[in-house]
Amino acid sequence: MKKRVAILGATGSIGKSALDVISKDPDNFEVVLLSARSRITELEQLKKQFPSAVCVNNNLLDAIRNVQPDITVNGIAGSAGLEPSIAAIKSGSNLALANKETIVMAGELVLKLAKEMGVNIIPVDSEHSAIYHLINGLGAPSEIILTASGGPFRKHTIQEMQNVTVEDALAHPTWNMGTKITIDSASMANKGLEIIEACILFKIQADNVKVVVHPQSIVHSMIRMHNGAFYAQLSKPDMRNPIADALYWPEIAPPAIDPLSFDSLTLEFEKPDTNKFPILNLAWEAARLGKLYPCVYNAANEEAVSCFISNKCGFLDIPKIAEYVLQMDWSKEFDNIEAVLEADKKARLEAVNFIQKMR
Ligand code: NAD
Ligand code: MG
Numbered sequence: 001m002k003k004r005v006a007i008l009g010a011t012g013s014i015g016k017s018a019l020d021v022i023s024k025d026p027d028n029f030e031v032v033l034l035s036a037r038s039r040i041t042e043l044e045q046l047k048k049q050f051p052s053a054v055c056v057n058n059n060l061l062d063a064i065r066n067v068q069p070d071i072t073v074n075g076i077a078g079s080a081g082l083e084p085s086i087a088a089i090k091s092g093s094n095l096a097l098a099n100k101e102t103i104v105m106a107g108e109l110v111l112k113l114a115k116e117m118g119v120n121i122i123p124v125d126s127e128h129s130a131i132y133h134l135i136n137g138l139g140a141p142s143e144i145i146l147t148a149s150g151g152p153f154r155k156h157t158i159q160e161m162q163n164v165t166v167e168d169a170l171a172h173p174t175w176n177m178g179t180k181i182t183i184d185s186a187s188m189a190n191k192g193l194e195i196i197e198a199c200i201l202f203k204i205q206a207d208n209v210k211v212v213v214h215p216q217s218i219v220h221s222m223i224r225m226h227n228g229a230f231y232a233q234l235s236k237p238d239m240r241n242p243i244a245d246a247l248y249w250p251e252i253a254p255p256a257i258d259p260l261s262f263d264s265l266t267l268e269f270e271k272p273d274t275n276k277f278p279i280l281n282l283a284w285e286a287a288r289l290g291k292l293y294p295c296v297y298n299a300a301n302e303e304a305v306s307c308f309i310s311n312k313c314g315f316l317d318i319p320k321i322a323e324y325v326l327q328m329d330w331s332k333e334f335d336n337i338e339a340v341l342e343a344d345k346k347a348r349l350e351a352v353n354f355i356q357k358m359r
Contacts, residue, residue, distance in 0.1 A: 014075030096246035107200030129242030130233035141223035192283025
């Protein structure tokens with residue numbers, strides 16, 4: 001039986017990679033839903049390529065409910081991905097989850113819902129995909145080691161980072177991704193989101209999630225088992241790999257990309273500089289505090305990044321904005337998505353007020 005696949009964010013970086021994987025195996029996959037909010041002419045082209053798919057640029061939640069896919073690839077950028085993830089789970093669809101914001105904002109509620117619905121959430125974020133498959137093979141680890149490329153400013157001094165432009169921040173050394181996640185990679189807020197994502201997905205304490213800078217982006221993450229041994233997953237930096245792993249799961253995916261050659265491979269590792277990238281420490285703190293702090297970390301950072309992109313603040317203001325919003329009280333217990341959306345909205349208002357005061 002073919003898997004009926006929905007691709008949310010079909011015109012984006014993840015969406016295109018997912019369509020590439022699926023197009024190579026029409027015997028196993030049928031695209032039943034495609035969604036996009038931007039690059040609508042590209043969506044129209046896709047409609048011609050996949051004539052049986054429903055294509056939407058609004059009313060996405062209704063479309064998911066109507067189509068009831070077997071598996072949904074969520075490649076929507078940012079917090080807008082949360083509600084579509086929930087709609088997919090409620091429709092009984094497994095979730096191939098690239099949209100890390102779903103887990104950061106409301107991970108515990110979403111995991112609980114998935115359990116109630118009997119559906120699986122298979123992470124697509126490359127680090128979490130690596131860890132997920134390692135844990136499936138080896139069991140629960142004592143420590144998770146997330147690798148980070150270090151981004152374009154790895155070798156910059158703080159002084160040199162003072163006046164970097166949006167264009168500088170978009171020049172990622174190893175990965176080709178959408179705008180928001182690329183800026184987050186430059187500030188290391190992306191790794192911060194991934195620390196939180198790992199804590200929630202793999203039910204592990206924040207202090208047992210470590211970060212190591214690995215500029216080649218070949219080792220996609222590691223786990224340390226209780227006997228002290230480290231296990232890693234290695235491949236070229238290409239998202240078709242973790243996407244295929246999620247789409248074929250629980251089967252083993254056929255190779256989605258060329259194999260890695262070890263003939264002349266150098267792998268480097270170094271400690272992340274938390275003075276240069278203070279947003280990393282904020283993520284560990286938000287993960288420790290739990291409650292609404294992870295959601296607020298994401299919301300404040302999203303606002304800060306959109307201000308940086310529109311030249312309303314500088315690059316080094318991004319962690320300052322997140323820090324300002326996070327020092328407020330977000331310790332309210334919650335058991336519904338409405339509370340999450342409300343905190344998200346409030347945190348954004350606080351971020352915007354702070355940015356206006358800074359100017
Ligand atoms: P992108 O900007 O390239 O694409 C985003 C897609 O989402 C587009 O199709 C856009 O039309 C759609 N979209 C944007 N806003 C929307 C909204 N409000 N409602 C509905 N659809 C909307 O982004 P991307 O780089 O593909 O990233 C997507 C997600 O995957 C993010 O959560 C990102 O953190 C995660 N992710 C991406 C990569 C990568 O390599 N690109 C790797 C790991 C995780
Ligand atoms: Mg990642």
